[in-house]
Amino acid sequence: MPSGFSIENISTQRLDIPFSQPIRMSFGELDRLNLVLVRLTDVQGVVGYGEATIMGGPYWGPESIEAVQVAIDRYLAPHITNVRFAGIEEFSHRLARLVRGNAAARSALEMAAFDLLGHQQQMSVKNLLGGCCRDRVEVAWTLSTGSEAGDILEGEHAMLSRGHRRFKLKFGQGKADEELARIVGIAEAFRGRATIILDINQGWDLTTALRYFPVLEEAGIDCIEQPLPMTDHQGAARLRSSSTMDIIADESLVDLRSTFEVARTGAASAVSLKPNRDGGLLASRRIACVAAAAGLKLYGGTSLESSLGTAASLHLYSSLPELQLGSELFGPLRLQTDIVKERLLPRNGGLKAPCGPGLGVVIDEDMVRTLRFQS
Ligand code: MUC
Numbered sequence: 001m002p003s004g005f006s007i008e009n010i011s012t013q014r015l016d017i018p019f020s021q022p023i024r025m026s027f028g029e030l031d032r033l034n035l036v037l038v039r040l041t042d043v044q045g046v047v048g049y050g051e052a053t054i055m056g057g058p059y060w061g062p063e064s065i066e067a068v069q070v071a072i073d074r075y076l077a078p079h080i081t082n083v084r085f086a087g088i089e090e091f092s093h094r095l096a097r098l099v100r101g102n103a104a105a106r107s108a109l110e111m112a113a114f115d116l117l118g119h120q121q122q123m124s125v126k127n128l129l130g131g132c133c134r135d136r137v138e139v140a141w142t143l144s145t146g147s148e149a150g151d152i153l154e155g156e157h158a159m160l161s162r163g164h165r166r167f168k169l170k171f172g173q174g175k176a177d178e179e180l181a182r183i184v185g186i187a188e189a190f191r192g193r194a195t196i197i198l199d200i201n202q203g204w205d206l207t208t209a210l211r212y213f214p215v216l217e218e219a220g221i222d223c224i225e226q227p228l229p230m231t232d233h234q235g236a237a238r239l240r241s242s243s244t245m246d247i248i249a250d251e252s253l254v255d256l257r258s259t260f261e262v263a264r265t266g267a268a269s270a271v272s273l274k275p276n277r278d279g280g281l282l283a284s285r286r287i288a289c290v291a292a293a294a295g296l297k298l299y300g301g302t303s304l305e306s307s308l309g310t311a312a313s314l315h316l317y318s319s320l321p322e323l324q325l326g327s328e329l330f331g332p333l334r335l336q337t338d339i340v341k342e343r344l345l346p347r348n349g350g351l352k353a354p355c356g357p358g359l360g361v362v363i364d365e366d367m368v369r370t371l372r373f374q375s
């Protein structure tokens, strides 16, 4: 058998999956996840699946779901079908040379290629990535009922029923002072029992952040994610020197160079990894290496993927030597329905990477057809 792999056919499908509970972020409220499902088929008929997810439109980041599909169908697929690749590194590198940016589109294709290779070789993606450094990845949960009392109730339930010990809160849902009071109330309710990450999604300027940081620190918030606009490294470095809370970089990380800049300028003490934002598992792993070399902590982020994309991230996060802040791989828990037969739902506060070949999840084609019809 010749070494490497090639793809005979690539197809994409747009799907929307409603959330069980809306999530409000600084740019608006999301009630559904937008997804592009990718299928790669080799000459033997072996199939690999991948997905790209977008949160509502080009709001969180620059890509829209329509742009993801066009990028794959028109600008990537024609150049990677019936081409022999030595392996996944060459494949991923080729995608990055074909288009600028378009990270979610590249990530979906690379994910599907990992799945395909895993099925061809009867090997799990975690083993293609070098094997596990941990057999379980901790999972945080985002509280977003819309009220302080509702969030506290839901947090208590999440701790008791699923063992979460880390919660994420979003800022940007209403009047700043009221919202601050809600966040302080929730943080105080869980002080000493759960870690709280507050994600601002670039919603503040430096003056606002300098005003609120002492209050949040006093309330027991542990980490602040992306408080300032993505390029304001100087402002973030100033915040970092004024506080003992961890600052997690998220939207600031668009590639290796920006990760290096975040590290060089001291703009964060931790980074959130997101293969869908980074251009795939291999790109996220490189970001993790640069961050680790700079002494930054690692957090296993999510782009609210279904169980398919969650499995991909889980294989990567399980294989990393360091993952100090655990993960937020709660996407499947947030979705009303899923595209795999056995959903990846956290138990005892964590998730274990599936063991089967490839990504280790089986696509539910009936559900895919239903969702396609509704999208
Ligand atoms: C983000 O900015 O982190 C992922 C989890 C969550 O609560 O929001 C998203 C996006």
Ligand code: MG
Residues within 6 Å of the ligand: 199, 201, 225, 226, 250, 251
């Ligand atoms: Mg974030």
